[in-house]
Amino acid sequence: MKVQDLRFAVLATDVVLFSLHDDRLWVRLITTQNTHFQGMQALPGGLIGPTETADEAAKRHIEAKTSIASAKVHFEQLYTFSTIDRDPRGRVVAVAYLGFVPWERLSEVERGSTSDARWSPLKDARGLAYDHDEIVKVALARLRSRVTYTTLLQKLLPKEFTLTELEHAYEAVLGADLDKRNFRKKILKLDILKEVPNKKSGGAFRPAQLYRFATDKVIEIEVI
Amino acid sequence: MKVQDLRFAVLATDVVLFSLHDDRLWVRLITTQNTHFQGMQALPGGLIGPTETADEAAKRHIEAKTSIASAKVHFEQLYTFSTIDRDPRGRVVAVAYLGFVPWERLSEVERGSTSDARWSPLKDARGLAYDHDEIVKVALARLRSRVTYTTLLQKLLPKEFTLTELEHAYEAVLGADLDKRNFRKKILKLDILKEVPNKKSGGAFRPAQLYRFATDKVIEIEVI
DNA sequence: TTTCATTAGTGTATATTGTACACAACATAT
DNA sequence: ATATGTTGTGTACAATATACACTAATGAAA
Numbered sequence: 001m002k003v004q005d006l007r008f009a010v011l012a013t014d015v016v017l018f019s020l021h022d023d024r025l026w027v028r029l030i031t032t033q034n035t036h037f038q039g040m041q042a043l044p045g046g047l048i049g050p051t052e053t054a055d056e057a058a059k060r061h062i063e064a065k066t067s068i069a070s071a072k073v074h075f076e077q078l079y080t081f082s083t084i085d086r087d088p089r090g091r092v093v094a095v096a097y098l099g100f101v102p103w104e105r106l107s108e109v110e111r112g113s114t115s116d117a118r119w120s121p122l123k124d125a126r127g128l129a130y131d132h133d134e135i136v137k138v139a140l141a142r143l144r145s146r147v148t149y150t151t152l153l154q155k156l157l158p159k160e161f162t163l164t165e166l167e168h169a170y171e172a173v174l175g176a177d178l179d180k181r182n183f184r185k186k187i188l189k190l191d192i193l194k195e196v197p198n199k200k201s202g203g204a205f206r207p208a209q210l211y212r213f214a215t216d217k218v219i220e221i222e223v224i
Numbered sequence: 225m226k227v228q229d230l231r232f233a234v235l236a237t238d239v240v241l242f243s244l245h246d247d248r249l250w251v252r253l254i255t256t257q258n259t260h261f262q263g264m265q266a267l268p269g270g271l272i273g274p275t276e277t278a279d280e281a282a283k284r285h286i287e288a289k290t291s292i293a294s295a296k297v298h299f300e301q302l303y304t305f306s307t308i309d310r311d312p313r314g315r316v317v318a319v320a321y322l323g324f325v326p327w328e329r330l331s332e333v334e335r336g337s338t339s340d341a342r343w344s345p346l347k348d349a350r351g352l353a354y355d356h357d358e359i360v361k362v363a364l365a366r367l368r369s370r371v372t373y374t375t376l377l378q379k380l381l382p383k384e385f386t387l388t389e390l391e392h393a394y395e396a397v398l399g400a401d402l403d404k405r406n407f408r409k410k411i412l413k414l415d416i417l418k419e420v421p422n423k424k425s426g427g428a429f430r431p432a433q434l435y436r437f438a439t440d441k442v443i444e445i446e447v448i
Numbered sequence: 449t450t451t452c453a454t455t456a457g458t459g460t461a462t463a464t465t466g467t468a469c470a471c472a473a474c475a476t477a478t
Numbered sequence: 479a480t481a482t483g484t485t486g487t488g489t490a491c492a493a494t495a496t497a498c499a500c501t502a503a504t505g506a507a508a
Contacts, residue, residue, distance in 0.1 A: 009235045009272065011317055048233065050315055054306040080304045080319045082235075082278040091274055093235055095304045095317075145444070149373065164456075181458070182496065189494095205455040206503035220369070388485075405487070406467065413465095429484040430474035 009082070009093040013058045014045035014132065016139035017066065017073065017099035018122075019106070020156040023172050025122040026103075027136065028066045031115070036088040037129035043136070044117070045094065054095040062099060066117045068110045074100045074155035074218075079138055086131045096135050098142065100155035147173050148224045151192055154213040162200055162208035163187070170224060178224070190221060233306070233317040237282045238269035238356065240363035241290065241297065241323035242346075243330070244380040247396050249346040250327075251360065252290045255339070260312040261353035267360070268341070269318065278319040286323060290341045292334045298324045298379035298442075303362055310355045320359050322366065324379035371397050372448045375416055378437040386424055386432035387411070394448060402448070414445060 017028040032042040044065040048057040054077070059070035078096040086092065103111070111119065125136055146152045153169055161169075167183050187193065193211040201207035241252040256266040268289035272281040278301070283294035302320040310316065327335070335343070349360055370376045377393055385393075391407050411417065417435040425431035 009274065011233045011235065048306070048317075050233065051308060053308065054304060054317070077303060079301060080278060082272070082319065084275060084277065093272075093278070093319075095306065162456085179497075180456095181498085184457080186495085201504070203455080204453065204505035204507095206457080208456055386485085403468075404485095405469080408486080410466085425475070426484080428476035428478095428482060430476095430486080432485055 009091045011048040011054075012045055012087075012092050012094045013048055013054055013061060013097060014043040014081075014094045014135055015058050015062055015075075015097045015099045016043060016078065016136055017062060017068070017101065018139075018143065018156065019101050019103045019119065020169055020172060021103040021119075023168050025140075025172060026119045027122050027125045028068065028117060029120050029125060029128070030065050030117045032129045034089070034129065040127070040129040041120070041125070042129040043096075043132045048095070055097075058095075058097040058099070067114065068101065068106070072101050072105045076100075076152075078135070078142055081131060081135060083131065094135075096139070098139055100152070102156055102158050104158035144174060149222055150218050150220050151213060151223065152218050153223075154216075155218065160196055160198065160200075160210040160212050162210060164208060166211070174224065187223070190223065192219070192221065233315045235272040235278075236269055236311075236316050236318045237272055237278055237285060237321060238267040238305075238318045238359055239282050239286055239299075239321045239323045240267060240302065240360055241286060241292070241325065242363075242367065242380065243325050243327045243343065244393055244396060245327040245343075247392050249364075249396060250343045251346050251349045252292065252323075252341060253344045253349060253352070254289050254341045256353045258313070258353065264353040265344070265349070265351070266353040267320075267356045272319070279321075282319075282321040282323070291338065292325065292330070296325050296329045300324075300376075302359070302366060305355060305359060307355065318359075320363070322363055324376070326380055326382050328382035368398060373446055374442050374444050375437060375447065376442050377447075378440075379442065384420055384422065384424075384434040384436050386434060388432060390435070398448065411447070414447065416443070416445065 019026045028044060029041040030044045032040050044061055046057070046061040046065065048054055052060065055075060058075055059073070062068055062070045062073060076098045078098050080093060080095045082093045084091065086094070113119070122140065126133060128136065143152070147170065153173065157166065157169055163184055166187065167178055167180065170183070171178055192214050194214050196210045196212055198210045199207040200210050243250045252268060253265045254268045256264050268285055270281070270285040270289065272278055276284065279299060282299055283297070286292055286294045286297060300322045302322045304317060304319045306317045308315065310318070337343070346364065350357060352360065367376070371394070377397065381390065381393055387408055390411065391402055391404065394407070395402055416438055418438050420434045420436055422434045423431040424434050
């Protein structure tokens with residue numbers, strides 16, 4: 001299909017799929033087939049079909065392009081990019097999405113690389129095709145902002161986690177160090193976590209109490 | 225033009241244009257020409273052309289449909305609505321925008337009504353055509369949220385204003401009463417306002433000091 | 449079985465910020 | 479000069495934020 005043929009814009013979606021692992025943020029990148037950006041890395045995405053919503057298209061393309069089950073991913077609409085010449089093939093307007101998936105929920109295959117798709121540390125995700133550098137920049141800004149006043153971070157963490165893991169997650173996303181004792185006082189006082197009976201023993205040291213979020217819903221609450 | 229003819233979606237924009245007046249929020253509404261919603265009220269908007277961005281289309285339609293100079297309006301992208309059957313004429317995806325204009329900047333004509341457009345108190349803006357009730361709902365939620373952690377409210381106020389006017393603006397948007405002395409202490413400590421030399425005398429009582437925002441830019445800062 | 453290494457878990461003192469609350473100052477109109 | 483109505487201000491108390499260091503628990507190794 002040639003996008004120039006269309007009367008108005010072609011609608012597409014691009015997804016900035018985040019995961020958290022090894023105290024760093026990672027993004028899922030693909031190798032673009034577009035001849036204008038031969039072999040370059042890009043965000044997964046594709047056209048929005050005539051009978052699907054933007055959300056549905058985002059989910060569909062994540063499955064098709066990155067081999068990651070969309071049911072494991074939490075999606076949020078990010079921004080719609082409509083610069084005229086953002087795609088050299090013609091007018092393409094992209095409804096960009098944020099996606100969040102806990103590394104622990106990924107299978108071995110989903111964690112790995114194929115010739116087409118791979119996880120990349122966010123810091124190395126530069127020089128992307130199209131305007132995808134810009135989209136990633138907006139995505140990170142949104143993530144950082146939302147993490148401070150919502151419980152969005154739960155979508156990057158496994159069901160059960162220790163307070164140290166939670167603290168490290170905030171530190172990785174915000175790029176800042178937090179005080180251990182003050183962090184614990186604050187996060188526990190918010191009453192958004194529940195202690196679970198289990199403990200996590202990771203080696204030759206005191207095992208840590210496990211917690212989970214009281215609700216699956218991302219709620220608005222001043223966190224950090 | 226028949227939108228059904230298009231291969232994929234037709235792209236449109238809808239604008240929730242807010243103003244603040246008489247201690248209430250107002251929205252600019254038009255009378256829709258769509259036969260499916262004969263004579264109903266709707267948000268101003270229209271198609272995004274092949275050679276304009278969504279932002280440009282939003283500005284263009286505000287001028288064309290509501291007779292308000294778009295240069296006076298501060299625009300922010302709100303959300304992209306892509307439900308399949310949101311428009312009975314066919315598949316139309318709408319990039320919705322927030323617009324903010326200070327009532328004081330409006331001319332007599334812009335404040336008034338025509339057969340096609342009018343200002344409506346936000347509370348009365350219900351029963352709109354299409355999914356516009358939903359869009360207005362999302363718009364108000366976004367406005368309320370952003371007002372607490374940004375200086376967005378400056379875009380609904382005249383250049384110079386008294387602290388009482390600023391307080392009333394917050395009260396109108398948030399739908400809550402604020403303590404006069406605590407509000408003043410807090411807002412002045414943020415260092416986002418500048419005293420101007422003038423005072424505003426409104427009658428047989430002590431005139432009020434005028435202030436303006438230190439910068440035109442909307443910045444992120446915990447306000448209320 | 450003792451010691452070592454490593455992470456988990458906790459408290460307190462001080463500074464800062466939030467909250468509740470009432471009256472004098474100022475300009476104008478009469 | 480006095481009545482009117484809005485502006486502008488301070489203080490005491492409560493709550494929250496910040497800075498900071500040691501003990502507890504486990505498993506591994508000696």
